[in-house]
Amino acid sequence: DTAVSQTPKYLVTQMGNDKSIKCEQNLGHDTMYWYKQDSKKFLKIMFSYNNKELIINETVPNRFSPKSPDKAHLNLHINSLELGDSAVYFCASSQVVNTEAFFGQGTRLTVV
């Protein structure tokens, strides 16, 4: 069983479109994250959700909105996509303190 799963794995879309990436974890973790990995492979935190509540938003444009229907899911919605949004987006989860973070396989988003 995959611990953290993301769909889709690849997403190609045109500028201006709205898209969503889904993430689910079956580990019973309380905290989920979204990271963006840029072209230089640097992973930057975008959002963190603890028990369905947003606990941090690292200056991400408000075109990005995380939605957590329950603590096992954290979906990422992106409105009005721009070329600069092209990147690999990773979902992850952990228990809050002193436990391993587990990552999904990533979603490669290409905006054309």
Next chain:
Amino acid sequence: KQEVTQIPAALSVPEGENLVLNCSFTDSAIYNLQWFRQDPGKGLTSLLLIQSSQREQTSGRLNASLDKSSGRSTLYIAASQPGDSATYLCAASGGSYIPTFGRGTSLIVHP
């Protein structure tokens, strides 16, 4: 704000060498430090997690150490193999519990 630095950025070695990858962090008030491996086009695989109260962790040919007072962690890879070729990332989790990543060390082990 936590900042994590990894040195070297890239490393190319012949098979069989013992390697040390370095990770430093600016805020020593961390809860844990985690080492990951990322293969090209793939996700992150957790290698080792060191709690703030621990000094080291070992898994097979990998050994990670943690020195909170100096803000450093090292990943030691013994008897490197071509299959070890990947990018190695360290992430420090501090007060916000959110893992903050370094930019990684890209490792190539050639036969």
